[in-house]
Amino acid sequence: xxxxxxxxxxxxTLAVAAFSLAGCSKPPAEEDPAAVAARAxxxxxxxxxxxxxxxxxxxxxxxxxxSGAPLAGDRAAWAPRRAKGEAQLLKSVVEGYRGMxxxxxCFACGPEDYKALVRFMSAPPKDAK
Ligand code: HEC
Numbered sequence: 001x002x003x004x005x006x007x008x009x010x011x012x013t014l015a016v017a018a019f020s021l022a023g024c025s026k027p028p029a030e031e032d033p034a035a036v037a038a039r040a041x042x043x044x045x046x047x048x049x050x051x052x053x054x055x056x057x058x059x060x061x062x063x064x065x066x067s068g069a070p071l072a073g074d075r076a077a078w079a080p081r082r083a084k085g086e087a088q089l090l091k092s093v094v095e096g097y098r099g100m101x102x103x104x105x106c107f108a109c110g111p112e113d114y115k116a117l118v119r120f121m122s123a124p125p126k127d128a129k
Pocket of ligand 1: 057058059060061062067068069070081084088089090092093097098099100101103104105106109114117118
């Protein structure tokens, strides 16, 4: 019986060591995927015209799970993409990027619309921790 406690103690020690190594760089709390999905489905830009453009194009992929697209308001999914810089993201939208179709299937979108739509989708939502 005694022996069986040791591996657990060892693991606990490892966990403590890992936490101390991580130091102050505490990762942000993981969000519940169901909450992220529900929010993405409900999100739309406040501006009426932009909202219409969004709902007729980007939302088909960026509003639903399983499309491979980073969900609107999904902070964790957008963090590495935001790190590329806005210019690079806009380039991906205009030229296409892997599963992302060129133009995002928005035929009425102009350059300013794309910029506003990318900002809207990639912005961390206010209710996220
Ligand atoms: C047919 C589905 C689809 C539509 C419609 C769509 N996207 Fe995407 N989008 C994707 C997928 C899939 C990815 C992820 C590509 C990857 O990283 O493999 C993506 C990625 C992106 C990225 C990140 C690109 C990068 O460099 O990391 C941006 C920005 C983006 N989409 C903006 C938009 C905008 C704005 C619209 C609407 C005008 C739109 N998308 C419409 C599927 C779509």
